[in-house]
Amino acid sequence: MKFTFKSTVDKRQFSPFSVNACFKLTCGEHFLPGQYHDEQVPSFLISVPKGIYQLRAEVEPHTTVKLLTGQLALSPRKEAFIMTNDVYVEKNQFEIAWWGNGVVSLELVPIKLSHRKMVLIGDSTMSEHPPGHYPQYGWGQLLAEQLRGYPILNIAQSGRSSKSFREEGHFERALQHLKEDDLLIIQFGHNDQKTDHRGTTPEEFKLNLKQYVEEARNKGAVPVLLSPVQRRYFSEGGEMFNPHQGYDEKVAELANEEEVAFIDLTKLSSEAYQRLGIEASKKWFMWLKPGESPNYPEGNEDNTHFSETGARAIAGIVISELQKQNLL
Numbered sequence: 001m002k003f004t005f006k007s008t009v010d011k012r013q014f015s016p017f018s019v020n021a022c023f024k025l026t027c028g029e030h031f032l033p034g035q036y037h038d039e040q041v042p043s044f045l046i047s048v049p050k051g052i053y054q055l056r057a058e059v060e061p062h063t064t065v066k067l068l069t070g071q072l073a074l075s076p077r078k079e080a081f082i083m084t085n086d087v088y089v090e091k092n093q094f095e096i097a098w099w100g101n102g103v104v105s106l107e108l109v110p111i112k113l114s115h116r117k118m119v120l121i122g123d124s125t126m127s128e129h130p131p132g133h134y135p136q137y138g139w140g141q142l143l144a145e146q147l148r149g150y151p152i153l154n155i156a157q158s159g160r161s162s163k164s165f166r167e168e169g170h171f172e173r174a175l176q177h178l179k180e181d182d183l184l185i186i187q188f189g190h191n192d193q194k195t196d197h198r199g200t201t202p203e204e205f206k207l208n209l210k211q212y213v214e215e216a217r218n219k220g221a222v223p224v225l226l227s228p229v230q231r232r233y234f235s236e237g238g239e240m241f242n243p244h245q246g247y248d249e250k251v252a253e254l255a256n257e258e259e260v261a262f263i264d265l266t267k268l269s270s271e272a273y274q275r276l277g278i279e280a281s282k283k284w285f286m287w288l289k290p291g292e293s294p295n296y297p298e299g300n301e302d303n304t305h306f307s308e309t310g311a312r313a314i315a316g317i318v319i320s321e322l323q324k325q326n327l328l
């Protein structure tokens with residue numbers, strides 16, 4: 001099963017293209033989450049069976065490419081680039097969008113999964129974000145450009161806790177896609193501290209995570225626990241204040257007790273912010289001046305959610321730790 005098509009594109013519309021008649025290709029009105037507010041372009045929706053594919057695209061200089069539901073696969077480069085990514089198609093439809101100078105050719109070939117895929121569950125610090133939130137990114141959106149040989153399915157949801165994520169059926173969706181030896185990356189904690197229906201005590205939080213771990217293992221998957229990525233909270237003396245205290249420790253406890261792979265993202269992200277310092281670390285977060293972004297005309301000061309720069313850096317930290325533990 002193989003098809004190719006060729007097209008050119010300017011910043012706002014696709015030019016005519018051709019495609020193998022065995023496949024349906026539509027240029028829809030749907031917009032990929034997280035794409036540029038002032039350069040919204042239609043996305044290609046390609047009907048293909050659910051499964052693993054290798055994407056090969058010849059990309060012109062100064063072109064951005066996003067895949068599926070918002071994975072940033074390529075940021076603009078000065079030179080032309082041949083992009084190769086393994087992708088996981090969840091719902092019989094592959095989605096790709098680009099803007100800039102364009103994509104010259106595209107090839108999507110079904111392949112057998114020769115290694116594990118990665119499934120992400122968590123909250124808004126990890127999840128994909130809609131166009132109205134741009135330039136906000138979850139760090140899970142920046143994995144594709146750094147892990148081109150690993151199919152990624154990001155099921156993380158904004159505003160969810162370890163409790164509400166399951167209650168709303170999102171974990172059931174994750175289980176449906178987990179196969180033997182897949183990685184299940186688990187990061188909660190930000191919303192477990194809430195006082196509304198999402199809230200959990202630290203002990204309840206630990207039990208919820210334990211259940212995720214057990215069900216993943218029952219599927220033959222490999223769970224990886226992450227303590228919650230740190231918020232950018234500095235003390236007056238320039239030290240990091242940990243608002244997740246009582247919750248990040250429970251992740252480490254559970255990982256030790258159940259012999260689960262563990263990344264102390266609270267600690268690692270805190271250290272990264274401190275190295276940057278109070279002012280420079282703002283560039284990793286959604287700090288915007290008035291008029292800097294049309295989505296935030298009055299500016300923004302958000303110490304929780306990431307800019308593209310911050311999301312890329314946190315994704316890099318996670319990848320580095322997975323490699324150190326021989327999980328990639």
